[in-house]
Amino acid sequence: MIDQIRPTDLPQWMAANAAHGPAVVLDVREPHELQMASIKADGFELVCIPMGVIPPRLNELDPDRPVACLCHHGGRSQQVAHFLASRGFAHVANIAGGINAWSAEVDPSVPRY
Template sequence: MISQIRPAQLSEWLETARTHGAPVVLDVREPSELRVASIKADGFELITIPMGVIPPRLNELDPEQPIACLCHHGARSMQVASFLKARGFAHVANISGGINAWSSELDPTVPRY
């Protein structure tokens, strides 16, 4: 089962996740989306890999590291989280509501689009 966390719950998830290694937020949005709205790493490593190129770039991710997936609203990130889980990634979560919710719950300076 993949954990669903809201952006407002991220700091709690990060704290728990650290027992399994250094946590990562994997932003799976497209480069054009990243230019519109991006987050800053704060207490986690930020990795940006568009959803469509996750399979060929899978070796850039550590299956033992806790990973929380992020997209615009949470649908693409859920697909990536499921993909990772099916390939043996042990600690995977989906940031439900995506960067849209991130803006409203954590950081209103992040533009909504």
């Protein structure tokens, strides 16, 4: 089962998984979406790989590290989280509500689109 975490819960999730290494937030949105709105890495590594190219770029991610997936509203990131889990990633979460919720709950300076 994939952990569903709200953006405000990310620090607690990272702390709970800290024994597995520094957390990665994997933003799976498209490049044009990243230009509209992006988050700042704060206590985690931010990696941006569009959903459609995750399979050929999977080797860029460490399956032992905690990975929290992010998209616009949480649908694509949920799919990617399941894909990662099926490929042996043991510590995976979906950031429910995506960057839209991030703007509402964590950083209102992040544009909503």
